Amino acid sequence: MSINHDHLQHLVAEIKQGVAATTKYSWLDLAEEVIRLREELIDWANDExxxxxxxxxxxxxAGGAGIVSTHKTIYNRIWEILGGHDA
Structure with a gap:
């Protein structure tokens, strides 16, 4: 299942404002989407x-390290978002 994230973001904003909102997504749908996104990020991070x-x-x-340090910063940030890493 693919979740319409724009629609979901709009619903979350309405719920935070106290507006009665209904959604076509179940908690299971949302949990599966979070797991799917996490798995994709982990796969991407491993490739990176x-x-x-x-x-x-x-x-x-070549005697230079600028691109390497930028790349490592991005890689480490992804792992921080995912909840930890071994860097």
């Missing part, structure tokens, strides 16, 4: 870790 290792090697060989 491999790319990062290749960047580090090339940067070390």
């Amino acid at each position: 870790a491999q790319a990062h290792n290749a960047l580090v090697k090339r940067a070390q060989e």
